[in-house]
Amino acid sequence: MTNxxxxxxxxxxxxxxxxxxxxxxxxxxxxxxxxxxxxLAPHIEADxxxxxxxxxxxxxxxxxxxxxxxLGAGKADHLAHxxxxxxxxxxxxxxxxxxxxxxxxxxxxxxxYAVVRSVFYTYAKKVKLDSLxxxxxxxxxxxxxxxxMELYYHKMHWDIWFKQLLNSTxxxxxxxxxxxxxxxxxxxxxxxFGSHKQAIEKNGLIASEEELKDKWSKLIAPxxxxxxxxxPIIPEPSDKxxxxxxxxxxLEKGLATLSEVNKVDSAAVW
Amino acid sequence: MMGxxxxxxxxxxxxxxxxxxxxxxxxxxxxPNEDMAFIMAQENFMRREPVADIWIVNRxxxxxxxxxxxxxxxxxxxxxxxxxxxYGYLKKKWRQYEQEMLDxxxxxxxxxxxx
Amino acid sequence: xxxxxxxxxxxxxxxxxERIESGDKIEADDWMPDxxxxxxxxxxxxxxxxxxxxxxxxxxxxxxxPSLYRKLGIMAKVQDEMGHGQLLLRVTEDLxxxxxxxxxxxxxxxxxxxxxxxxxFHMETKTWADAGIIGWLVDGAAIITxxxxxxxxxxxYSRALQRICAEEVFHAQxxxxxxxxxxxxxxxxxxxxxxxxxxxxxxxxxFFGPASKETTGSSKQDLTIKYKIRTKTNxxxxxxxxxxxxxxxLSLGLTIPDPTLHYDKESNMWSYQQPDWNEFKKIxxxxxxxxxxxxxxxxxxxxxxxxxxxxxxxxxx
Numbered sequence: 001m002t003n004x005x006x007x008x009x010x011x012x013x014x015x016x017x018x019x020x021x022x023x024x025x026x027x028x029x030x031x032x033x034x035x036x037x038x039x040l041a042p043h044i045e046a047d048x049x050x051x052x053x054x055x056x057x058x059x060x061x062x063x064x065x066x067x068x069x070x071l072g073a074g075k076a077d078h079l080a081h082x083x084x085x086x087x088x089x090x091x092x093x094x095x096x097x098x099x100x101x102x103x104x105x106x107x108x109x110x111x112x113y114a115v116v117r118s119v120f121y122t123y124a125k126k127v128k129l130d131s132l133x134x135x136x137x138x139x140x141x142x143x144x145x146x147x148x149m150e151l152y153y154h155k156m157h158w159d160i161w162f163k164q165l166l167n168s169t170x171x172x173x174x175x176x177x178x179x180x181x182x183x184x185x186x187x188x189x190x191x192x193f194g195s196h197k198q199a200i201e202k203n204g205l206i207a208s209e210e211e212l213k214d215k216w217s218k219l220i221a222p223x224x225x226x227x228x229x230x231x232p233i234i235p236e237p238s239d240k241x242x243x244x245x246x247x248x249x250x251l252e253k254g255l256a257t258l259s260e261v262n263k264v265d266s267a268a269v270w
Numbered sequence: 271m272m273g274x275x276x277x278x279x280x281x282x283x284x285x286x287x288x289x290x291x292x293x294x295x296x297x298x299x300x301x302p303n304e305d306m307a308f309i310m311a312q313e314n315f316m317r318r319e320p321v322a323d324i325w326i327v328n329r330x331x332x333x334x335x336x337x338x339x340x341x342x343x344x345x346x347x348x349x350x351x352x353x354x355x356x357y358g359y360l361k362k363k364w365r366q367y368e369q370e371m372l373d374x375x376x377x378x379x380x381x382x383x384x385x
Numbered sequence: 386x387x388x389x390x391x392x393x394x395x396x397x398x399x400x401x402x403e404r405i406e407s408g409d410k411i412e413a414d415d416w417m418p419d420x421x422x423x424x425x426x427x428x429x430x431x432x433x434x435x436x437x438x439x440x441x442x443x444x445x446x447x448x449x450x451p452s453l454y455r456k457l458g459i460m461a462k463v464q465d466e467m468g469h470g471q472l473l474l475r476v477t478e479d480l481x482x483x484x485x486x487x488x489x490x491x492x493x494x495x496x497x498x499x500x501x502x503x504x505x506f507h508m509e510t511k512t513w514a515d516a517g518i519i520g521w522l523v524d525g526a527a528i529i530t531x532x533x534x535x536x537x538x539x540x541x542y543s544r545a546l547q548r549i550c551a552e553e554v555f556h557a558q559x560x561x562x563x564x565x566x567x568x569x570x571x572x573x574x575x576x577x578x579x580x581x582x583x584x585x586x587x588x589x590x591x592f593f594g595p596a597s598k599e600t601t602g603s604s605k606q607d608l609t610i611k612y613k614i615r616t617k618t619n620x621x622x623x624x625x626x627x628x629x630x631x632x633x634x635l636s637l638g639l640t641i642p643d644p645t646l647h648y649d650k651e652s653n654m655w656s657y658q659q660p661d662w663n664e665f666k667k668i669x670x671x672x673x674x675x676x677x678x679x680x681x682x683x684x685x686x687x688x689x690x691x692x693x694x695x696x697x698x699x700x701x702x
Contacts, residue, residue: 045310169696271524277694
């Protein structure tokens, strides 16, 4: 046990772990959903660019899981693959399927949904990372600084897709607006810290939920203005708050796929 | 496939590895416009190497040479007077005055610290 | 009227062959005989589409890869396959300019079956070990044919191959890493590799194509050699593959599913059981075990989001 670790109160440690799981699980699920798109995007060049974003993001998840491993929460790979859905802390927005249908068959993946979910999430991630740079937990502040570096590209990439599709045909506008509604419906828990809210905020691990929401709205407002739309209002978390381990069946199915190979013999080296 | 003709515009991608290096042609990609070409360029062609800057050029803006124009590139090899090759005899001359010839190597070294 | 245009076709052809013989590179805008253009289009479009279709069998294992590192590695690898497809399709598209055809047409040719893709990508991937075998041996086989064409007479193809081969080195090591972990693992894992090897051995032999056109009725190897696009025959490639990989396969304690396989010292050749070339013909006619499913996935995803291409065609600036 390191000095830093031994000095932590149980409340602090629980709050820190909860926040780290939220960050890790968000990125892990986002990257997983992105990886399902691999090979299926509407344009080859776009497919390749999207995959880099998924890879970056899974790399970010791996860094957060590593912080948890350093805290003694378990091996990073185990944390990513084998925690049951009720232990998962990701927002339900990020576990949602890309569209109807299993990825091995002929899934109806919706590019508008991919773009909108990515825009909303990337802005949320940016706002959190900006705050995490000043986190009281220094190893997290260090990681945030690194992750933030790769976010410039992600943000620019999704900004351009968002603007161009909303400035194009009626079909595209309709699909994008439908996707915005879908994403908004699940957006309530993105800025929730769940039952650890007080301890997370009190210990200066990250800014408050309210402050982050406010920053997100301000940050994304120009993007909505550029497509002549009003900035959406972030809803309250629904009864399915992912931060408290409440999830949809999409997560359960996803986790089964993610751990399918390793599950055969989780003691083996793969 | 309505309209896809326009979707498939060709863009030539150039990049440089370091701030001080020259731009190099990488490859071409298809994109509907410059901004799209821009967000796809690095990840399509420079996923593993350092990049300091990227240029995107729509191929229709490139003036290319046809075969006839390429014939203007030929010339005789009788232009020693343009190069140091035509002035090689100076080395011997300077020796008469007990001076070293200021050759390319010597002159280009003057940019450094005064010795 | 210019000097160039009064030149007879015959003189142009002579000059062209002279350039090729002297090791000159032909560029997209240069004059070239139709036969050369057609040979290139056929070869490179098939190569490119094979990459695009080849992304699909491995993609099946992307979410299922057994660790964070493996997930990242296989994502990067499949991304590269799409990237190779991009490079090769771009080279093909430039060759198609005189015919007024673009990528959309190439996709349609794939869907109608006019444009074929490599036999190996019509096969099933049953376990994680298949993903390993693809990286190790299918990419290994591809490296052998692709490195042979690094000096191809067609400049754009040769330059695309330089990029591709550099990445293939990573692919091969990615595959080796998966296979070594399994081969050194539990009995269960070892059995997985052996079973995957049994499944992939015949497709791997087929990958290089028949030794001569008598076997299947057609072969483009003669033309590609004539135009200095490649230098070796199908059988020479296969023999190099044996040289490089048989000792490695055996060193891991794996059994090659061909009891007749042996090295013949007299001829300096590996003697092996011929794969079923009738089966090969069926497979490349899109009648392989996963041909229809993968084509269906490719077609569906291309059409389902065609609105995106339509939408952005409207933003042209």
